[in-house]
Amino acid sequence: MYRDSTMKEISEQQIGQTLQVAGWVENIRDHGGVSFIDLRDMYGVLQVVIRKPELLKGITKEMCLSITGLMEHRDEETYNPKIPSGTIELEAHKIDVLGRVYKQLPFEIQTSKEIREDVRLKYRYLDLRNAKVKDNIVFRSKVISYLRQKMTDMGFLEIQTPILCASSPEGARDYIVPSRKFKGKFYALPQAPQQYKQLLMASGFDKYFQIAPCFRDEDARADRSPGEFYQLDFEMSFVTQEDVFKVGEEVLYDTFVKFAPEGSRITETPFPIISYKQAMLEFGCDKPDLRNPLRIMDVTEFFQRCTFKPFIGRTVRAIKVHAEMSKGFHEKLLSFATSLGMGGLGYLEVAEDMSYKGPIDKFIPEEMKGELATLAGLSAGDTIFFIADKEDKANYYAGHIRAELGEKLDLIEKDAYRFCYVNDFPMFELDPETKQIGFTHNPFSMPQGGLEALNTMDPLEILAYQYDIVCNGVELSSGAVRNHDIEIMKKAFAIAGYDEETLKTKFGALYQAFQFGAPPHAGMAPGVDRMIMLLRNEDNIREVIAFPMNGNAQDLMCGAPGEVTEQQLREVHIKVRD
Structure with missing residues (x-):
């Protein structure tokens, strides 16, 4: 017609x-x-x-x-x-x-990507007519279709888990949904299908996956959409960490080979594995961008034997660069360092005769200068920067200085997708405000050393079988070998301040299921939105989502969140307070 x-x-x-x-x-x-x-x-x-x-x-x-x-x-x-x-x-x-068109168009369709984001999102149905915007959504559909087929071909069974579930005390802030039938009680939208996929393993399903919607009431970032996001969630029974690594890297490698722009270089499998401790030292963060060739060195011990007082008693990190840098470059880098909160940025330049020039040269004894050259692998023409502070801050500052140097000196590898695993995360951490021990990441992870480690080790020294996949400095996936033993579960949660009654109340299904012969199991969940953002070389994740919220978690097009009627509130036993 x-x-x-x-x-x-x-x-x-x-x-x-x-x-x-x-x-x-x-x-x-x-x-x-x-x-x-x-x-x-x-x-x-x-x-x-x-x-x-x-x-x-x-x-x-x-x-x-x-x-x-x-x-x-x-x-x-x-x-x-x-x-x-x-x-x-x-x-x-x-x-x-x-x-017909009855009103003046709010913008030209062909140039919609050039206008303000709030206007684009308000008229998203017009923005989606733009060929580039539309192509991102078509591309997304193709990637998800491929992921589904890939997982099915690898023997995984697609199973949908509930959207209305129980609120969990761990992780990000929940979105809660009031119950009409049960006054004063609430559902929550799932932050991830974590408990359900573990229960599927306890049910005897061997390999599960789904393109899972996840809901977290958290602030937006360029690589994080507020409200909701999607992940390729999968779990496997009778496997080790290494088994999950093989599946994760096969799926991601094959997907990026198929969909990355022509001519892209992609890390060959197996992906390199970097411990959390090594990542924090060499890259200053747990999301290392391996396209940047610069590495951070630990020179703490060396400077405890020098006379530069600001470095004594502090963690000292160093970054070596072989590049010409003008006085103006040093001034801009210092300005960047102070914007981070650093008190300054020490450096030394290495001359042709291997002598040093820089503000801290006079604080290094002559007999130790050769030792520094050997320690840092210095050669003529190098510049070495120094960052000193408490260990966590030294890592943070050094990571940002490394990234800034890589960017400003144009050292970042072009047209490349560089993957790695980061593993051996700490199981527990100390809350700086409450001074209480809590879970670092996923509370359902298996501690390395099992029950014995929980009973005998300092909790802050215990590592977990937790791992991330990182690509170009973006966390694409997190995962873990799960804790499937009820005694280990009780002890781990006790260390984090949860008694057994809380376990029964908040995690009752897992608490019960682990008492009926649960298998060892593990999995991970690569983020679909982030994956597509990287493949499309977009700087903002909202460019690859059909109807995204803005950075303030608002749907400008449909007006969410919005008000509801008094009758709707009464039906779910809610009264809005001033």
């Missing part, structure tokens, strides 16, 4: 045929007696030539039209090699208006 073909189905083979096409008016051009419409549908653009001016009466940009006409060759000098239909055009005989 509306069209015979989509734009992708039209070709030179239809020249001489009468066809009906449908789409939106992307552009109108008047060439003096002959006019042209660029008609766009989801699949492409076709030029329509109009030789009867009355056919154009009342037609404006972005109107939805059905056009019937004769398919013909374009004049050779008007070929458009940028589009598949660039050698053909439709001579319009009849135009039917399917959807």
